[in-house]
Amino acid sequence: MERGAAAERFFRDKEAFQGIAGAAAESLGAQLFVGGNAALMGQKLASYPSLSVLLCGPIGPKLHELLDERMIVPPESLQETDEFHLIMEFQAGETWGSTEAPRANRFIFSHDMSNGRMSSLETFVASLAGFQPELVVLSCFHMMEGLGRDTWEGRLRESVSIMSAVPKGTPIHLELGSMADKDYMNRILLEFMPLVSSMGLNEQELLFLSQAGRGPHADMASWEGVPDVGGVSDILFWILERYGRSGPPSEAKLTRVHFHTLAYHVLASVDGHWGNQRAAVMAGARVATSQACGPQAVDVSKVELRAPLEFHSSYFEPRETLSLNPSEPVAVWRRGNVTFCLAPVLVCLEPLRTVGLGDAISAEGLMYSEFKAQWAL
Template identity: 30%
Template sequence: MSVSKNIPKVEQVWTRLLKEIENNNTNSKRFAIGYNVNIDVVLPAVDFFNKYIEFNNLDISTLEAKDCKEITTIEELISVFKYHFKDGRAAERFVTDSTLYKKLTTFFIENIDHEFLLGGNAGLMANLLCENGTPVLLAGIKGPILEKLIHQKVEFPKCKFLEEETKKENQQKLEKWYLENGIEFGENSDQIHLILEYKEGSSFGGLTAGRTNRFIISNDYFNAKMKTMKLFNSQLTSYQPTDIVVTGVHLGDGLEKQDRLQLVDQFADNIKALDPEIPLHFEFASIANFEFLKKIVNRVLPLIDSLGINEQELSSIAISLDKYSSEEIEAIRNPSPPIKLVSQVIYDLFSKFENTKLSRIHFHCLGYHMVGQKPEIWEDSYNAVAAGSLQASIQASGFTIKNAIQMENFATEKLEFNERSWKLDQVNWNNDGIIRDFDMQNIKFFWAPVAPCKIPIKTVGLGDAISITGFMNSNMKKKKL
């Protein structure tokens, strides 16, 4: 894409973002993160489905691209995948049939080249923080594969028998300790999620992908039921974190109705038990069941200080507000949605929860990042949106800050500046720099562009990396009463 003379070149954007964060000091922070960590297996989606279809002699010619809330059959899986594939939308679904999921995982192990990677919103955020030198306590239990993938400095809830758990004389004590913390012994094995990635322009079932993205499936009841909540909370007082991040409740999407609604109440009660003086961030994720989503919005959002969302998640939340047209909802789902519309939804969300703790919302999409916040609660977030934007480009492209900045024209053969992000005429900006801000009554917004990667090498965990980087670079002035 050519860049007009009135639009900054990519290297100018990169340099300005770097300058914004170079003096920001986050070394004094200490995070506690819960509750989902698992093993991801990244697979080429089209190759996986084509081989599986051929191997099982399936006829998919009549299968429509159709979304559904949960997956019980291979036909439903293919239909849901096609539905999100055609528009290149990120999505995650629970396969409720354990026999089907085992059949899928067995097939990929035997027929598809693969590697195990660290997964789970909480696990990915914990690893990134530790890579940047920030101490982390992670809610989770290490299985044999996870132990090889997680950063060695990530701390897990400790048991005094943990170092001796392989000794037979301590086995009974260890089992009792887990049971006391709500975990049945033996459930702490590695949970495997399948990450089905595809590239823009790839074809499947007569459809062409509109964007590079991924489709995630799992049968992870351990994380879905958030078994580590009690164990995690019991160790926070001694760990003394400066910041807490919670996520993973979206995995309850695959549970039975009564169980998933009860899970939201348990999750909310768990949040209430946390120290209200510690800044609390909640990372949202893709949810298919609208009743489940709406309950999360109404029960959880009033209890948190900070929220992380992307365009798909914001569109779902906008539907729950019941005041936007179908055309506006579709516009929010765009890779780079209208800034005016996004900021209005964020403002309406603040208005809905006006007398609650919610005071910061971090929105990220392909073209830009934006933080809306209450200025009396949070310090200015120029560095937060800058850091999140840089993290998006670095992680998607595989570059580091050092080697990317040294490349002529900021590696323009692989990166391009998203010109659509600069069509900003509907917003009354306070400044006209590369990083900008504007006000909407009592809410202040901070905005930064992203240099999108034409051929991203990794899409999994990108939103988690962006949100935790932005939150790590955000600082609270005081707690709202």
């Protein structure tokens, strides 16, 4: 909260969590929304009438009721009770004791054992043959972290084996999530990342990934204010070079990373694997504003531009100076065989909700992206 940063953590004490959840449910003004990264992304994608979305996860009666009617849920995913995630949202300037939030954000906590153990993964992969997806979206790794090493070590290996059954040529997008265990993050990078074609993450997740893998700017404790575009670009390039297909010839599939922060978004993609990325990053920026401010037309008096009007493409050489052009609002630059697209965001001054923004951003970006499967087999 002191940094205005989003975070999510596992709450270990089941009884204490149930007590907090019960008090929250009985409080005045309590609201229920669709929760979980995969469900939120599926809900966004299902808003397009041309799409069919298969959702696998622990789905209780209330969540099932809230889901879009076009969402396909296998019977094996249904359970008698719902898993609840508690969201503590704060506005810029709000205080907790002596701490004052510099910007609006949220803290999420849960005692969600089903999602943490990725209990529906086998059901999901078994359903793919009949569904024949054009895209697979996966999340929940960040929730498994809180269950401890004895649990995540074996389940991570099982996940790699299970997801290897996804048909070749079908892109897999991983929505990363907030984590704190560097060893666990490294294991995901080394063991699971070779299966992933695309990834979505925010500023805390990007910096933590670099710290865990000893990448660029790993000595930084946190970003100061708006994350520096050059530093972000360095880490994105390193991810695609070390863990993706931008580096030496390998079996790696990662060719796209969608980075989102409050002021701007960057889509970095390896040339020849994805199309329409300018439109994709613009769509992500647009939905960030519309979802934070509400469904009505954006009131220009209630938004502001916080993206830097001029920035550098890197901290290192070659270091290109770039600027935002109102007539062509997406800035584009290249580094080796990686193309970067940056779109500024109109930041909502009084957001209605911050939770789920990252999921909507990633889903919208994927909707507008063209995956060139014939290039990636």
